[in-house]
Every structure is written in structure tokens, then in C-alpha cells.
Amino acid sequence: MWYNIYSKLLNIRDNIIDNGYWKRCIQMIAKLRCLSKKAVYKMLSAFFILAFSFSFTVYAAPSPPEIDATSAILIESGRGQVLFAKHEKARLHVSTMCKMMTTLLAIEMAKLDQEVTISKESSGTGGATLHLEAGEKYTVEDLLYAVMLESANDAANALAEHVGGNIGKFVEIMNNKARELNLKDTHFKNPTGLFDKDQYTTASDIARLMKYSLGNQTFNKFFSCKATPWDKDGRRQILLNKNRLFWNYDGVDGGKVGYYDEDKYSVITSATRSNLRLVSIVLDSPVDNAFNDSTKMLDYGFINFRTGVLVYKGQKLTESTIEGKKVGLVSSSDEYYTFPTGESYIKDISFDIMKNPAPPITKDKIIGVARYTLSDDSQIDVTLYPDTEILPPENKIQKAVDNLKQNKGLTVLLIVLSAAEVLLAVYYSARFVGRKIFKRLKY
Incomplete structure (x- = not known):
């Protein structure tokens, strides 16, 4: 009897899940109505056992992508949360990193409409160039497009001279910015990315730079550009972004490609789907492999991860007693995080609350921090504010007077x-x- 009931329930479940034959399911359930009361009780017991088997199904963790690149990393752009990495701390020569830092500093330290005169030194730069000639004049904006789309070394040196006064001083600024951003495994020797044995970076440091840079709207303007016209000597040409994924991958909204050898391509790509923006960084790979690796990494991120709200604006997270009164502590904004699909990714929550804060307590006063620890051991700190004000007696009177005056x-x-x-x-x-x-x- 038990076996027959269990088998029928399994048939119902399989039809629902695999085939969707609802009419057939209804017919099978109708047959079960003919069973005795005792059999029905047994059937229900079996049903609940099945229900629990669904509830406690264990899903295998998604397999990370297999890639050919020497080093790579995939991050979520908002917090810089690492979703995948391969030898991300390996020090490599990456010309693209130099171009990205040069672009960022020019944006932060110069105005786009400023005019730049090409020097003799810049016009004689080797490697990839746009054949800029000494004495020619371009705007900072023009040169930034040349650097980001064509990786033009003459344009990079011209920007360096304009911002730093000379290339040597600009390199100092580059290394100072690297220290400011805590890029511990990065050292610059030139703004172009031309090979120097003492110039190096890592995928992890590039990811940190990208997280910072993508917070700049002007940087996004150049990083997201697919193509732009370039006028020289009365002739117009089109500067084209060399990142193929702009045309081959859904959601791509930023990209940069660089290389210093045919087998040493670096590809940086950002893409957004369903409010999740990912950045893939692939280093030291033949060109075709570099784009294949980028696609695999982005697919892995979008298939297996989601971005959701960790804490809502105004959400009460805990309480504190101030002057004998219970005060709710809330977040002042929505806080987001990225997590594997179908997983509870929050491992721990702790609070660091100010002890015995004295009035006046206003709604913009920081009272503490809620620290969320995720399963990957990364942490998110949410600043806590009071949901009500507590003023000393004299302040209450003064506030009443001020309100009357207003x-x-x-x-x-x-x-x-x-x-x-x-x-x-x-x-x-x-x-x-x-x-x-x-x-x-x-x-």
C-alpha cells in the first residue's frame, strides 16, 4: 500500500515538474479519492515527506569558469566585490593600466576644453600613435578619446606634459595616486605603458582602480565610447574601440584593450544586466583567448549572481537608550550587495554603538555602525542614525522660539x-x- 501511494505521488510530482500535464495530474488525484481514510492518512504523510525533500534539496556551488589568461578577476562595480579570480595578485606588465591612470588623472586635474600643444618629445613617442606633430593643438577631450580608443602613446604623453608640466613629474603624480587608492602592487614608470622592467601591476589593483574610476561620470563617458570622429589635416577618420565585446555581448557598457606583445593582450570590459554591473579584467592572453575568457567570466557572473537590497533607507536595524529613552537606529540610504543566486549570503551581523551619547542628538548624528559579514568574509558597514531627535531642555525652548520666529x-x-x-x-x-x-x- 505505502509503495503504491508513494509511486503515485512521485508520478504526480514528475508530471508537474517535467511535463506540466495538469489534466493528467487531476485525473490521478481523482483516483486517489477512492482510497480508504487510513490510506489517505498514509498518503498525506508521504506527501509531506516529499515536500521536505524539496525544501532541503542541496544545490552544488556553480563551477568557476576555466580560462586561459595568466591572470584575471571579475568584480561587481559598486562595492568591488570579487566574484571570480585567477592569480589576481601576480605582478605583470600591463600597458592598459598606465593608460587608464593617465586618463583618470587628466579628467581629475584638467578641463576637457583646455587646449594642449603637442611637444616635440610627445610627437616622437614610439609604439601605437596617431602621428601627432609638434605644434599641433588639440583639446584635452580629443586626446582622451585618442588614448582610450586608439591607445595612442603620443596623446598619452601630451596629456602627461599638460597635467604634470613634464612626463617625469606626471609619473610621480601617477604613483602618488596609486598610493592614495591603496594599489600596493602597482608601480608606474611612464604614462604610455611602453615596456619597462620596473613597471608592474596586478589584476587586483586594476580592479580597485576600476571601482574608483567608474564612480566618475566623465571617466564613464570615455570608457563607454565605441567610436568617435578624429579630424587631422582636413581628413576625417573614425577612432574605434578595439574591445570586440561592444558588438558581441549583450549589456556591454565599457571597454579598453591594450597589449605590448601579440600574446600579451589585456582586455577590460564592463557590462550591466538587471541592475548588476560587472567588470571583467583579463591579463596576458592571446587576443582571441582574451575575449573568450572575458565572455566566460561575464556569463559566470550574470548566471550565478544577483544584486539586491541589503538594507532599505529608514529601516530600523537596532535600538539604543539615550537619556533613558529608546531610540531606533536606522540607515540613511538603501545599501546593496551582490550574492549567489538562491543562497543566504549573510554570515553575521554585529553592531558598534556609541556609548552614552549626550544631547543634542539630531537625526544627522552618527550613533554607530552595523557590520554585515558575507559568506566570502567581505564586510559591509552601514552607518546608523537616530530616527528621532533628543534635545536638552534649553535647546527645546530655543527651538520653540526659533520656530516662532520662522x-x-x-x-x-x-x-x-x-x-x-x-x-x-x-x-x-x-x-x-x-x-x-x-x-x-x-x-
């Missing part, structure tokens, strides 16, 4: 109402006393 119409109305209340009180008091006196005189 609302003159309300102040006048309150004065009129108070005066009317006083007059009514005097009137009724006089009337009461008058009646008492009248009664005494009468008798």
Missing part, C-alpha cells in the same frame, strides 16, 4: 488666541464676581 504668521495667530483667552477669562471672572455682589446687595 513662522511669523503663526506667532501672530498664537498671540491673538492667547489674548482672546485672557480676555475671556477676565470677562467670566468679572461676571462671576458681579453676580456674587448682586446677590449680597439683594438680600
Whole structure:
């Protein structure tokens, strides 16, 4: 009996899941109605066992992509959360890193419409160039397109001279910025990316630079550009972004390609789907492999990860007692995080709350931090603010006075109402006393 009931339930489940034959399922359930009450109880027990087997199904962790690149990393752009990495700490010569830092510093330290005169030194730069000639004039914006789309070394040196005064001083600025951004495994020797044995970086440091740079709207403008016209000597040509994924992968919104050898391509790509923006960084790979690896990494990220709200704006996360009063502590904004699909990715939550804060406590005063630890051991700190104000007595009086000053119409109305209340009180008091006196005189 048990086996027959269990088999029928399995048939129902398989039809629902695999074939969707709803009518057939209904017919099978109708047959079960003919069973005795005792059999029905057994059937229900079996059903719940099956239900629990669904609930506790264990899903295997997604397999990371197999790639050919020497080094690579995949991050979520907002927090820089690492979703996949291969030898991300390996120090390599990456020309693209130099171009990205040169672009970032030119954006931060110069204006796009400033005019740049090409020097003799810049015009003589080797490697990939646009054959800029000494004495020619271009805007900073023009040269930035040349660097990002064509990897033009003459344009990179021209920007370096314009921003730093000379190339040597600009390289100092590059290394200072690297220290500011905590790029511990990066050292620059030139703004072009031409090979130098003492010039190196890592996939991890490039990811950190990208996270920072993508927060700059102007940087995104150049990083997301597919093509732009370039006019020289009365002739127009088109500068084309060499990242093929702009045309071959859905959602791509940024890209840069660089190389210093035929087998040493570097490809940086960003793509966005369903509010999740990913950045793939592939280093030291033959050109075809570099794009294949980028595609595999992005596919892995979009298939297996989602971005959701960790904490909503105004959400109460905990409480604190201030001056004997319970005060809710809330987040001032929505906080997002990226997590594997179908997993509970929050491992721990801890709070660091200020002890005995003294009034005045305003809603913009930081009272503490909620620290979320994810399963990958990365942490997200959410700043906590009070959901109500607590003011000292004198401040309450002063605040009332200030409010009256700011609302003159309300102040006048309150004065009129108070005066009317006083007059009514005097009137009724006089009337009461008058009646008492009248009664005494009468008798």
C-alpha cells in the first residue's frame, strides 16, 4: 500500500515538474479519492515527506569558469566585490593600466576644453600613435578619446606634459595616486605603458582602480565610447574601440584593450544586466583567448549572481537608550550587495554603538555602525542614525522660539488666541464676581 501511494505521488510530482500535464495530474488525484481514510492518512504523510525533500534539496556551488589568461578577476562595480579570480595578485606588465591612470588623472586635474600643444618629445613617442606633430593643438577631450580608443602613446604623453608640466613629474603624480587608492602592487614608470622592467601591476589593483574610476561620470563617458570622429589635416577618420565585446555581448557598457606583445593582450570590459554591473579584467592572453575568457567570466557572473537590497533607507536595524529613552537606529540610504543566486549570503551581523551619547542628538548624528559579514568574509558597514531627535531642555525652548520666529504668521495667530483667552477669562471672572455682589446687595 505505502509503495503504491508513494509511486503515485512521485508520478504526480514528475508530471508537474517535467511535463506540466495538469489534466493528467487531476485525473490521478481523482483516483486517489477512492482510497480508504487510513490510506489517505498514509498518503498525506508521504506527501509531506516529499515536500521536505524539496525544501532541503542541496544545490552544488556553480563551477568557476576555466580560462586561459595568466591572470584575471571579475568584480561587481559598486562595492568591488570579487566574484571570480585567477592569480589576481601576480605582478605583470600591463600597458592598459598606465593608460587608464593617465586618463583618470587628466579628467581629475584638467578641463576637457583646455587646449594642449603637442611637444616635440610627445610627437616622437614610439609604439601605437596617431602621428601627432609638434605644434599641433588639440583639446584635452580629443586626446582622451585618442588614448582610450586608439591607445595612442603620443596623446598619452601630451596629456602627461599638460597635467604634470613634464612626463617625469606626471609619473610621480601617477604613483602618488596609486598610493592614495591603496594599489600596493602597482608601480608606474611612464604614462604610455611602453615596456619597462620596473613597471608592474596586478589584476587586483586594476580592479580597485576600476571601482574608483567608474564612480566618475566623465571617466564613464570615455570608457563607454565605441567610436568617435578624429579630424587631422582636413581628413576625417573614425577612432574605434578595439574591445570586440561592444558588438558581441549583450549589456556591454565599457571597454579598453591594450597589449605590448601579440600574446600579451589585456582586455577590460564592463557590462550591466538587471541592475548588476560587472567588470571583467583579463591579463596576458592571446587576443582571441582574451575575449573568450572575458565572455566566460561575464556569463559566470550574470548566471550565478544577483544584486539586491541589503538594507532599505529608514529601516530600523537596532535600538539604543539615550537619556533613558529608546531610540531606533536606522540607515540613511538603501545599501546593496551582490550574492549567489538562491543562497543566504549573510554570515553575521554585529553592531558598534556609541556609548552614552549626550544631547543634542539630531537625526544627522552618527550613533554607530552595523557590520554585515558575507559568506566570502567581505564586510559591509552601514552607518546608523537616530530616527528621532533628543534635545536638552534649553535647546527645546530655543527651538520653540526659533520656530516662532520662522513662522511669523503663526506667532501672530498664537498671540491673538492667547489674548482672546485672557480676555475671556477676565470677562467670566468679572461676571462671576458681579453676580456674587448682586446677590449680597439683594438680600
